[in-house]
Amino acid sequence: xxxxxxxxxxxxxxxxxxxxxxxxxxxxxxxxxxxxxxxxxxxxxxxxxxxxxxxxxxxxxxxxxxxxxxxxxxxxxxxxxxxxxxxxxxxxxxxxxxxxxxxxxxxxxxxxxxxxxxxxxxxxxxxxxxxxxxxxxxxxxxxxxxxxxxxxxxxxxx
Numbered sequence: 001x002x003x004x005x006x007x008x009x010x011x012x013x014x015x016x017x018x019x020x021x022x023x024x025x026x027x028x029x030x031x032x033x034x035x036x037x038x039x040x041x042x043x044x045x046x047x048x049x050x051x052x053x054x055x056x057x058x059x060x061x062x063x064x065x066x067x068x069x070x071x072x073x074x075x076x077x078x079x080x081x082x083x084x085x086x087x088x089x090x091x092x093x094x095x096x097x098x099x100x101x102x103x104x105x106x107x108x109x110x111x112x113x114x115x116x117x118x119x120x121x122x123x124x125x126x127x128x129x130x131x132x133x134x135x136x137x138x139x140x141x142x143x144x145x146x147x148x149x150x151x152x153x154x155x156x157x158x
Contacts, residue, residue: 026063026122029151032078033065036112039099056118063122073152074125078112081148082120084141087128094147097121 028036040057068077076082081096096109097120103111110117115131116139123129123143130140150158 026059027071027075027124028060028063028065028122029068029071029077030065031068031157032121033060033063035078035099036060039113050113052113052115052118056113056121059118059122068151068156071149071151072124073149074146075149076120076123076143076146077149077151078121079148079150079158080146081108082143083145083147084129085144087140087142092144093141095120096148 036056037060040053040060071077076097079096079098081094084093084095085091086093094108095116097112097117098109100111100113103109103114103117105114110120112118112121115133116129119129119131120143125143125146128140128142130138132138146152150156
């Protein structure tokens, strides 16, 4: 697992990872950034803006943005399919981060406006995503692999 945390472990040359996914350096494509900002602006116009939309908006403000052709193939972008390892259960799960209209959680398509969706966006293979379930249970999963990333397969407009 790759950690981007500041504290080295005394007995190894590894680092302790206690940072939330919102504190990690994130990378998003310019296209994803524009589309997601527009989605959030529509969502935030509602009477009760979702906390997830606000968290995603903050993350986007802090993320590095790159042209789609320059995004490394190990970064989670929109419509990226990832293999995750649940830190509590050691269960492996495949998820695809998508827009709300395409979300089908039972089929593994999670909305970017969901806690798990926005927590994955912009992270890299080896990093930990942290989120809370609707019941408030904290969850963490390591990104083991990217099984499909649109940009890596030459699709720069998905």
